[in-house]
Amino acid sequence: MSSDPRPAWTTARVVESRPVTDRIRRVTFERPAGRRAAPGTHVDVRVRTPKGEDVRSYSIVESSADGSRLTVSVMRAQASRGGSVFMHGLVEGDEIECTQPLQNFELRHGAHRYVVLAAGVGITAVIEMGRVLHRLGQDYRFVYVGRSRAQMAYVDELAALHGDRLELRVDDEGTGLDVESLVADLPDDGRAEVYMCGPIRLMDAVRRSWLSHGRPIADLRFETFGSSGWFEPEAFEVEIPELGLSTVVASDASLLEALAAAGADMMYDCRKGECGLCEVTISSVRGRVDHRDVFLSDDEKATDETLCICVSRIAAPEDGDAGTGRLTLTL
Amino acid sequence: MSLETHETVTAKIFPHPLNAWYAVAWDHEVTAKEPMSRTIAGKSMVLYRTTDNRPVALADACWHRLAPLSMGTLVGSDEIQCPYHGLRYNSTGRCTSMPAQQTVNPSAMVPSYPVVERYRYLWVWPGDMTLADPDLIPDMSQMSSPEWAGDGETIHAACNYQLILDNLMDLTHEEFVHGASLGQAELSESGFHTKLEDDGSVTVTRWMHEVEPPPFWRRNMRDKFPDFDGLVDRWQIIHYYAPSTICIDVGVAKAGTGADQGDRSQGVNGYVMNTITPETDRSSHYFWAFMRNYRLESQTITTQLRNGVHGVFGEDEVMLQAQQAAIDANPDHEFYSLNIDAGGMWVRRILDRMLAAEERGEDPLSARDLTGIGAAER
Numbered sequence: 119m120s121s122d123p124r125p126a127w128t129t130a131r132v133v134e135s136r137p138v139t140d141r142i143r144r145v146t147f148e149r150p151a152g153r154r155a156a157p158g159t160h161v162d163v164r165v166r167t168p169k170g171e172d173v174r175s176y177s178i179v180e181s182s183a184d185g186s187r188l189t190v191s192v193m194r195a196q197a198s199r200g201g202s203v204f205m206h207g208l209v210e211g212d213e214i215e216c217t218q219p220l221q222n223f224e225l226r227h228g229a230h231r232y233v234v235l236a237a238g239v240g241i242t243a244v245i246e247m248g249r250v251l252h253r254l255g256q257d258y259r260f261v262y263v264g265r266s267r268a269q270m271a272y273v274d275e276l277a278a279l280h281g282d283r284l285e286l287r288v289d290d291e292g293t294g295l296d297v298e299s300l301v302a303d304l305p306d307d308g309r310a311e312v313y314m315c316g317p318i319r320l321m322d323a324v325r326r327s328w329l330s331h332g333r334p335i336a337d338l339r340f341e342t343f344g345s346s347g348w349f350e351p352e353a354f355e356v357e358i359p360e361l362g363l364s365t366v367v368a369s370d371a372s373l374l375e376a377l378a379a380a381g382a383d384m385m386y387d388c389r390k391g392e393c394g395l396c397e398v399t400i401s402s403v404r405g406r407v408d409h410r411d412v413f414l415s416d417d418e419k420a421t422d423e424t425l426c427i428c429v430s431r432i433a434a435p436e437d438g439d440a441g442t443g444r445l446t447l448t449l
Numbered sequence: 450m451s452l453e454t455h456e457t458v459t460a461k462i463f464p465h466p467l468n469a470w471y472a473v474a475w476d477h478e479v480t481a482k483e484p485m486s487r488t489i490a491g492k493s494m495v496l497y498r499t500t501d502n503r504p505v506a507l508a509d510a511c512w513h514r515l516a517p518l519s520m521g522t523l524v525g526s527d528e529i530q531c532p533y534h535g536l537r538y539n540s541t542g543r544c545t546s547m548p549a550q551q552t553v554n555p556s557a558m559v560p561s562y563p564v565v566e567r568y569r570y571l572w573v574w575p576g577d578m579t580l581a582d583p584d585l586i587p588d589m590s591q592m593s594s595p596e597w598a599g600d601g602e603t604i605h606a607a608c609n610y611q612l613i614l615d616n617l618m619d620l621t622h623e624e625f626v627h628g629a630s631l632g633q634a635e636l637s638e639s640g641f642h643t644k645l646e647d648d649g650s651v652t653v654t655r656w657m658h659e660v661e662p663p664p665f666w667r668r669n670m671r672d673k674f675p676d677f678d679g680l681v682d683r684w685q686i687i688h689y690y691a692p693s694t695i696c697i698d699v700g701v702a703k704a705g706t707g708a709d710q711g712d713r714s715q716g717v718n719g720y721v722m723n724t725i726t727p728e729t730d731r732s733s734h735y736f737w738a739f740m741r742n743y744r745l746e747s748q749t750i751t752t753q754l755r756n757g758v759h760g761v762f763g764e765d766e767v768m769l770q771a772q773q774a775a776i777d778a779n780p781d782h783e784f785y786s787l788n789i790d791a792g793g794m795w796v797r798r799i800l801d802r803m804l805a806a807e808e809r810g811e812d813p814l815s816a817r818d819l820t821g822i823g824a825a826e827r
């Protein structure tokens with residue numbers, strides 16, 4: 119189900135590493151047996167970058183029945199933050215630190231029909247979904263978008279399995295994707311669930327078109343790795359006059375954690391910006407509120423009247439001389 | 450092949466595979482008007498249909514505070530609304546509306562079970578949904594074939610599902626349990642043949658030649674041959690399909706007219722369709738029907754046969770419930786086997802293999818694996 123268990127880290131051993139296109143590499147590793155990795159799952163991997171250790175998420179392309187053998191595909195990014203360079207350097211026998219398969223992009227049974235939409239390396243997150251929809255005899259289309267065929271991984275495998283259900287959209291062959299018609303052409307008579315994975319720009323275009331056609335937002339599924347705000351996390355001050363409390367929220371701590379450490383008894387549950395239990399009223403703010411939750415609507419966020427303290431933060435005012443961010447709350 | 454250790458084969462409370470299709474309801478029981486609740490393989494489900502008639506099976510407990518969705522209402526084209534605080538879910542079990550706020554928590558959902566309509570039943574898959582291949586639904590094609598007519602019922606049986614499979618795989622009990630309708634001494638006197646087939650099914654075949662027809666069969670013969678009198682050749686050919694479906698080819702023909710050579714024209718033929726769905730460890734939904742391939746136009750015969758089998762199965766139900774009570778009252782006593790248990794023991798061994806594969810996380814067994822050929826090679 120959706121309530122993802124906490125990541126549990128183990129050591130895994132690379133058993134195969136080979137290129138599938140110029141820039142995409144397939145890495146298979148073995149880890150302790152558990153359960154088969156479900157479609158839509160990913161693993162977090164500890165990568166070494168020039169800036170030190172960091173964590174990256176990679177979608178699972180293939181899993182053995184007991185989940186002991188997992189395959190991911192990694193694109194060497196042009197503006198890499200170092201993760202893909204590390205992954206591309208792995209050779210058979212190397213050890214990596216990774217989590218169990220984690221789920222936040224679950225394929226659900228019960229939709230009238232399905233559309234799988236993948237662009238570029240986004241194919242890795244949905245390839246297993248396609249296999250399952252095929253096996254279950256579901257009504258689906260598999261739309262795969264790329265710049266050129268040479269850069270598109272797994273095309274032959276997909277064509278062999280999906281036949282006519284596969285639609286290749288290749289920019290340099292003049293068949294690139296028209297987002298507007300993709301959404302407009304979905305049948306109105308029944309519902310379609312869309313599972314998409316690709317560049318943010320494309321997913322955002324689909325999302326906007328989806329909403330403009332008044333389609334139910336629950337039917338559009340995509341994965342965002344981690345809640346990324348508009349600004350890099352930075353330290354800011356917080357104050358609750360009623361409690362006579364004032365403290366600093368460090369860049370690697372949440373507002374909720376800082377307030378609790380300072381002795382405030384705050385209400386919360388999910389700590390993922392979903393439930394809204396931690397919503398608190400803002401009485402004043404210096405700087406910009408970086409709303410990182412999915413509880414408040416866009417309209418509510420625009421007013422800056424409240425924020426969800428488990429994930430949201432304050433960024434310094436645009437005018438760099440005005441000092442760090444500062445937040446005053448009312449209970 | 451070396452001898453396998455079958456730990457669960459003679460278990461008294463037999464576990465059930467989850468990676469399997471189970472009949473959950475007759476097609477007409479599930480509607481787009483009212484949700485209904487049913488527990489399958491230990492999982493309570495709410496069942497309903499969308500306005501375009503697709504069946505839906507969701508967990509019968511709201512994501513929020515677990516109120517039963519089956520007490521809620523159907524709204525829109527495919528949604529169900531929780532009776533407590535009004536959360537709404539679509540047919541994939543995703544929450545689509547939280548009345549007290551502008552947004553919807555993307556994590557809010559309830560499990561959605563694969564469900565397929567076939568052979569007049571709805572079938573659900575309570576296990577790993579990624580393995581739910583509709584081709585694995587057992588063959589009950591007589592239920593929807595134009596060459597067969599008939600009807601059936603559901604028994605809510607207070608016993609482990611395996612006890613019902615045991616009951617159906619050995620019909621010598623007819624002499625003792627169903628003496629008034631079906632029983633005759635020749636049942637236990639005649640030989641039978643048990644075979645594990647290449648497709649993973651199990652067949653138990655019994656022929657009784659030149660016997661007096663028992664009351665049930667004499668009446669059926671007279672429906673087709675009004676002046677019939679005399680001896681018959683009688684057959685019972687039991688077909689088991691994993692995990693828990695048993696279709697029994699039954700009938701009688703005028704003695705010596707070649708029914709055992711394939712010419713059944715001088716007889717009457719029925720199919721007893723049984724599919725048993727574990728509800729809990731100690732209760733089962735037992736769906737049955739009696740199909741016939743003669744006098745298809747007669748509702749009188751359909752009703753008479755259904756009522757007749759209803760009476761017969763009522764006798765089984767009494768025995769099964771009493772057997773379950775005795776099993777529970779005697780926890781230190783084991784099961785022992787007789788020669789007549791061959792069919793039931795093959796069923797147990799096949800289920801044991803399915804359970805072991807499920808534990809290893811493997812795909813539902815192919816026919817090859819069920820016959821043990823695959824197991825020997827592994």
Ligand code: FES
Pocket residue numbers: 385386387388389390391392393394395396397411413426427428429
């Ligand atoms: S604790 Fe749930 S939104 Fe903050």
Ligand code: FES
Pocket residue numbers: 511512513514515516531532533534535536
């Ligand atoms: S329990 Fe269902 S909405 Fe609260």
Ligand SMILES: [Fe+2]
Pocket residue numbers: 616622623626627761762765
């Ligand atoms: Fe019986």
